[in-house]
Each structure stands twice: as structure tokens, then as C-alpha cells.
């Protein structure tokens with residue numbers, strides 16, 4: 732027999748509301764615990780056990796410090812830094828601006844999007860975001876380049892959970908721990924936030940890369956809290972594919988409890 736909820740005694744309604752809210756909190760707590768356990772597990776397990784077959788970590792890094800040193804050798808090179816900040820600057824900002832304008836037209840990026848560029852080196856992509864009107868933008872890299880780029884390791888982003896509406900990166904191949912790279916993006920993106928990656932799948936990247944991606948399938952597996960919304964071929968500084976993910980909004984079992992309120 733269906734209970735007549737409208738005619739419940741008035742005194743019972745606050746009690747039922749309390750049960751409803753407690754159940755919601757309990758479900759939220761459970762989901763938080765599960766995602767924490769998953770992250771801890773994936774960051775400590777052996778890489779080869781958890782990676783899909785079409786993503787390979789390059790061998791030869793004896794330690795995390797050895798990996799960082801290799802990245803820094805190039806990023807700190809004074810002659811290259813001079814070139815990146817002078818001769819290369821306008822050309823790269825122009826190309827990045829075209830990509831971001833295109834994302835705005837596809838309604839994946841907005842002037843009000845709080846945005847992060849991951850592995851931004853001297854910040855040409857950050858300058859491009861600002862040029863197309865996305866003012867609240869910043870980059871991170873192992874080497875800071877103020878004010879556009881802050882110091883930060885993309886395996887441990889220096890930001891709170893759910894900080895950004897939009898994250899862009901063309902350095903996925905530099906991640907020694909790709910699942911941490913992705914986990915950090917999903918942690919710092921707001922629900923509904925957009926992540927755009929430019930990756931290379933048709934051939935091997937340069938000697939500073941730490942992994943090789945043979946298709947976009949591993950990305951789909953690693954972006955556990957997101958859905959793939961767009962995939963297209965591009966020509967972006969040697970990278971051939973643009974992949975767009977949207978972080979899922981949390982589903983609350985609201986409708987299940989609605990009749991009790």
C-alpha cells in the first residue's frame with residue numbers, strides 16, 4: 732500500500748527531513764572515501780600493473796629526482812629561454828590564441844572560466860588565454876616565470892580541490908606518472924569543468940618525454956570522473972590530437988528521497 736506522505740503528522744516531517752539529510756551526508760562521505768582510496772592505490776601500485784597496453788612509461792629513470800633533472804636540463808637552458816621569450820613568443824601566442832578562440836566558439840571555454848595551463852614553461856599559452864579574454868588564467872611549471880607561470884609539479888598540483896573551470900595541457904607525454912597527472916586534473920577541476928589535452932598518438936615524441944601514448948583509449952580509462960566530449964585532429968607544435976573531457980557533476984540521489992520532503 733502506498734503511504735500517504737502529504738497527510739503525515741506535522742511532527743514527523745522534521746524527523747524525515749533529518750533522516751534524508753543524514754543519508755545524503757553519509758553517501759557523500761562514502762563516495763569521498765572510495766575516491767581517496769582509489770587515488771592512493773593507483774599512486775603506489777607498480778606502473779606496469781595498472782597502465783593500459785597502449786601507454787608505455789619510458790624506462791631509464793633511476794629516481795624521481797633523475798626524471799626532474801632531465802626536465803629541468805632543458806627548461807632551465809638560458810639560450811633556449813632567451814629564444815622562447817623573444818623569437819618564438821609571438822608565433823606561439825598566435826597559434827595558442829587560435830586554439831582557444833576555437834574552444835570558445837565551441838562553448839568549451841568562456842571569458843569567465845578560471846583557467847590553468849599545465850607545463851606552461853614561459854607561459855605563451857597563458858598569454859594567449861588572456862589575449863582571447865580569459866583573464867583569470869595562470870600556468871604551472873617546474874620553473875616559474877612570473878607573473879604568468881607559478882612553480883608547481885603537475886603530479887602534485889599546488890591548488891585546492893575544485894579550483895578551475897578549464898585546464899589545458901600539451902605536456903601529457905612529460906608525465907612519469909600519467910595516472911597522477913590525470914588524477915590531479917580531475918581533483919582541481921570543478922564539477923562540469925573542461926580539460927583539453929593536446930597529445931601525440933601517430934609517432935613517438937622527443938627525448939624529454941617520459942611516456943608514449945599509442946591511442947586515446949588510455950586517456951579515456953584514466954579520466955575516471957569525466958566523460959570524453961570531443962576528439963579531433965590538430966596541428967599543434969608537433970602534437971596531432973585534441974582531446975576534450977568534461978568532469979562529471981556529482982549525482983545526488985535526490986529524486987529517491989523527494990517524496991519524503
Ligand SMILES: C[S@@+](CC[C@H](N)C(=O)[O-])C[C@H]1O[C@@H](n2cnc3c(N)ncnc32)[C@H](O)[C@@H]1O
Nearest residue numbers: 802806850851852872873883884885886902905
Ligand atoms: C615541451 S615543454 C612545453 C612547454 C609549453 N607548454 C609550450 O608549449 O611552450 C614541457 C614543459 O613541461 C614541463 N614539465 C615537465 N615535467 C613537469 C612536471 N612534473 N611538473 C610541471 N611541469 C613539468 C617542463 O619544465 C617544460 O617546460
